[in-house]
Amino acid sequence: MSETAPAAESAGAPDGHPDDVLRVRDLSTRFFTEEGQINAVESVDFTVRDGEVFGIVGESGSGKSVTALSLIDLVDSPGRVTSGEVWYRDADLADEFRDELPEAVDGDFVDTRQLPEGVRRALRGPAFSMVFQDPMSSLNPSITVGEQIAEAVEVQRRARANPRSTRSRTQGYGMGRLIADALLPNRGYTSESSMNRAIELLEQVGIPDPAERAHEFPHQFSGGMLQRAMIAQALAGEPDVLIADEPTTALDVTIQAQILNLLRDLQEEQDTSVVMITHDLGVIARMCNRVGVMYAGQIVERGTLADVFDSPVHPYTEGLIGSIPDLDDPDPRLQPIEGNVPSLLDEEMGGRCFFADRCPKAMTDCLQPTPEYDAEPGSDDHAVRCVLARREYSEADALPSDHFDRTEEVRGDE
């Protein structure tokens, strides 16, 4: 368990900063596939504070998107969140469940994992919302952009009229209405006022001619404009925490700059907390206050931007930073990390540091599971899952370079 949260085994929310809006502890998500169990997210701890941008950076397959989906309970079968707590600060919600579910409430914090499914669902929108990676495939191609946003507005509006009831969302539109709509094509789920709100949202995210563009279909939008529309949709519920999953990966740099500016403006205007997920260290550097680096489903290092970029402890973080060509000062030779990202299959993971097979500083200690330690350099937030936080690297304990080749062969022969 994490050293920074010694109260992990006890009940209640983990200790943390007074400004925390979200405290995640020991979150694990598994996928049960035909090839075996895949440990996509493995005991992840982090916190998100009021009005900050928390970045999660990692390579493809490191589990960053699944972490985001696990936060808002959108993991689909065959995946399942198998353990963990997601403590969300909401005084009203805490009061509501204090008597009913005492173990899920601690002060102003509520553990959303223990809440009933319907309540968790009701939190999506006003508490959490998400901007997905690929705007082209995340919007419905056969409904106008304005109507899709107006739908989100309408859902929030109806939910607010009858808070925390899932019925208000689904029962509002039942079989009868469906049949009526099929026969009478002009009857919509959305009303004029929600459409007007959608146009306002589109204007807020910087879409020119919002009234006209609202009546266009997604294919008539460019990638950057669609990403703006997605952000407008995510803002419909005025969320406390906005999760942005690779919001600019599909975009060109000049458009990326526009979207990053927009996200920053919105975040400052509305004091939203943002969880920014990306593989691009440059985007992290521009946007984030604090960062978590993910590798093989774990957060291997976290801390402030300066902790992670200027005094990294974990060899993976160092390797990641050494792999990027510097635009302003091109180094003659890059320092890549050798090898490939592991498969995350449960049976192949073993109880060791998951990076040991690619690590240039692997030692015999690394064959034990590694807990999260406080790292010496940098701020109090700096924590790392690496034995190097506790001891110096020594040649004497180094693993032979062919250690993992041999164990693989042995496994192959069995």
Added chain:
Amino acid sequence: MSESAPAERDDHVGDGSAAGSGGEKPLLEVRGLRKYYYENDSLFDRLLGREPTSVKAVDGVDLEVHPGETLGVVGESGCGKSTTGETLLRLREATEGTVRFDGEDVMEMSGDELTRFRKRAGIVFQDPFSSLDPRMTVGDIVSEGLKIHNVPEESPDDGRSKREWRRDRAKELLERVGLSADQIDRYPHEFSGGQRQRVGIARALALDPEFIVLDEPVSALDVSVQAQILNLLEDLQEDFGLTYLFIAHDLSVVRHICDRVAVMYLGEVVETGPTDDIFESPKHPYTEALLESVPRASVEEQGRRVDALPGDVPSPRNPPSGCHFRTRCPKVIQPATVDIPQEQYRGVMNLRDRLERQGFTAESVWETLESEHDGEDFERDPVVFKRAMREEFDLAGLSGATMDTVEDALEILANGREEEAADRLRDAFASPCEEEEPVLTGGEHAAACHLFADEEYDRDLDPEDVGNAMGGIGAPDPSTTADRDVPDDPGSGGTSDAVGSDGDTDEPDDNGR
């Protein structure tokens, strides 16, 4: 654009670059390459008398690649960089233009000649997941080219069959690119993305080419794997003396691997030059904006606000007249009759561009205003309309005659006469940038931008040639250049009137070398 213009431009650039590179003969020379795709071009459309419309994917590209160097081609998606790469290898037929490889005209080649060219020039594709046949083993993939080109021609002396020789060669290549020889019988799905890209590189190397087009070879890969592949490409270039054309959108990768860079925008090369020059002192406003936009991975980057380019890349179906970049350019040149702050001029131009090109209507503004008044009675008041427009396009703070014209145009627009409003703005604010297409000028580090044109014409060209090189439209009036931010170039010593009288009003270090 007049018909004669491209040819003249070609001549000029040819002279300039040859001088810049010290007379070394380029391995690959591309001149005026165009690739248009046509829509509404079927027999049926022709029977109905429909005019075919062209998509100008590549619109007059000049490139030179010298032996042993890496030329980077950068640009955003849709700028035509991949099409350029494929067209110059004749994987697509060019609409117009010449490509000379080692002195021979690639576009005229046929039969054996073309086969020989294919042996000497290879390509590595972008997506390692779709560019390898899933039903072939990597050994077959790598040696397929050898078989097609009948290499070796004779059975080798050591008693191996041709087939065995090819298989040994494939093993050798796999080891060279960092895979192990015993993986030769595996299928592509058994490899990770980085390993597949290595297979793609091994395939391109099989025939011992001199020249390889690398079409975004690392953009589908994670950073740690990307660094491995970049190092590999550098090693291979050194070992085999390869020449690369490196197509990419990632500027930091380009900076790392390329000797020279060509920046493309909407089918055209807007700036070309040695990598360090382009990255340290970009000339073209588009290159500046691109470099400005890239997020750097360092702590200093935190909270940096970028002056992002407004809007999207225009459609290549109907690119803007004159300079293609003028619709987004922060430094678009004001006509001689106008002298207002650059931001407001940009605002006026944005308004005009929206009216002319994007079907902007007054009605939609009214609708937006109405939706803000959510349900209440809303009277269509032109004053409110004009205020909203001034806010949206940053037009507040104009004064004098300029303000009158803008107010006038907004009044016309508020009455729903969009075309008339556009005409009004066009008459008063037409920029020199939209009248003629800029040409690449400036020798080794050349930019296609009117901001640089005047200075360069004076320095590089015979006075008689100036008119021709401008596409026959005529030399610029010296009085219009006086109030423009032509960079103060100490190298040229202020020899020309335009530069001399200009002084250093506008950030000379942005453009100075």
